[in-house]
Amino acid sequence: MTQEIAEKKIINLLQFARKAGKVVTGADACIRELNSRGLRLIVIANDSSDRSVRRIKHQINELDLTxxxxxxxxxxxxxxxxxxxxxxxxxxxxxxxxxxxxEYHSSIANVEEQSAN
Structure with missing residues (x-):
């Protein structure tokens, strides 16, 4: 599976999850959900600010989450x-x-590893 196809599939799943009420948006909302241990995955845009990413990572580390x-x-x-x-x-x-x-994201990583070899 190519990277482009995998990314489209991930975005489609995000759309379905949002329609099902299973997505929260924004750093503050994600931090609140992390505090209640309600998140299974955090998707971060590549152009997100370093400060927002640091806040999320800090909260995950503080709460000892995986x-x-x-x-x-x-x-x-x-x-x-x-x-x-x-x-x-x-x-x-x-x-x-x-x-x-x-699962789709790991297929992207595998494609990138294979093309590097």
Whole structure:
């Protein structure tokens, strides 16, 4: 599977999860959900601010969580696809959606590793 196809599949899953009410948007909302241990995955746009990313990582470390982080796309592309205000951080609350997105994301990493060899 190519990187482009995998990214489209991840975005499609994010759209389904949002329609199901399983996505929170923005750093503050994600931090609140992390505090209640309600997030299974955090998707961060590649052009998100370093400060926002540091806040999320700090909260994960403070709470000793294992919530995975995924870098994907741009803030504009993700926000437009999900129909929300422009933000670069999205939290996925559903275990199955998160697992499937991570599966597609790992296929991207495998493709990148193979092309490097």
């Amino acid at each position: 919530t995975p982080l995924m870098r994907l796309g741009s803030q504009e592309a993700l926000s437009n696809a999900l129909g929300v205000h422009q933000t670069g951080i999205y939290g996925v609350k559903d275990k199955q959606f998160a697992a499937r997105m991570l």
